[in-house]
Amino acid sequence: MFYSDTLPEKIIAKLKEKGIYNDNDRIVAFYDDTMFLTGNKGIVCTQDSLYIYTATNVNKIPLVDVKDILFREIDKEKYIYKMIVVNKKNEELNITPGSIPNDEMHLLVDVINLFRKK
Numbered sequence: 301m302f303y304s305d306t307l308p309e310k311i312i313a314k315l316k317e318k319g320i321y322n323d324n325d326r327i328v329a330f331y332d333d334t335m336f337l338t339g340n341k342g343i344v345c346t347q348d349s350l351y352i353y354t355a356t357n358v359n360k361i362p363l364v365d366v367k368d369i370l371f372r373e374i375d376k377e378k379y380i381y382k383m384i385v386v387n388k389k390n391e392e393l394n395i396t397p398g399s400i401p402n403d404e405m406h407l408l409v410d411v412i413n414l415f416r417k418k
Contacts, residue, residue, distance in 0.1 A: 301337055302404045303330040314339030318358055320351045329411045331404065333397040343397060345412045350385065352395045361385060361393075363416055371409040383409055 307315075307330055315321035321344070328345040332338070344351045350361040350369075370384040383396045383405050396405065 301332045302408055308337070311337065311339045315344060318353060320344055320353060320358060328415045329408055331397055331400060331408050333399055343395065343408070345415070350412070366416065369409050369412055371406045381405060
């Protein structure tokens with residue numbers, strides 16, 4: 301489920317528990333990659349960083365290190381796309397959430413990129 305700017309309180313509590321969010325952060329975009337909006341797996345973009353997290357791992361990518369975030373077509377016939385982060389060294393990291401629909405992934409990429417390019 302995709303959110304922008306406002307999150308449910310139970311998700312904010314889960315993100316605080318994981319050390320991803322504090323009350324001074326601004327949520328730019330959020331995608332929860334769980335069936336029942338548990339906050340155990342997803343992507344959060346704050347004003348400073350992009351977080352990709354699971355129940356056991358948090359990967360923080362400072363936005364200053366991001367050159368681009370791409371919505372890349374992988375297989376045209378099967379309608380498969382990936383969400384790719386490109387860093388300043390032109391290294392690519394696939395951060396595609398497992399269950400994200402393509403339209404939500406495209407929106408997530410667009411919202412983050414619009415914020416980054418302000």
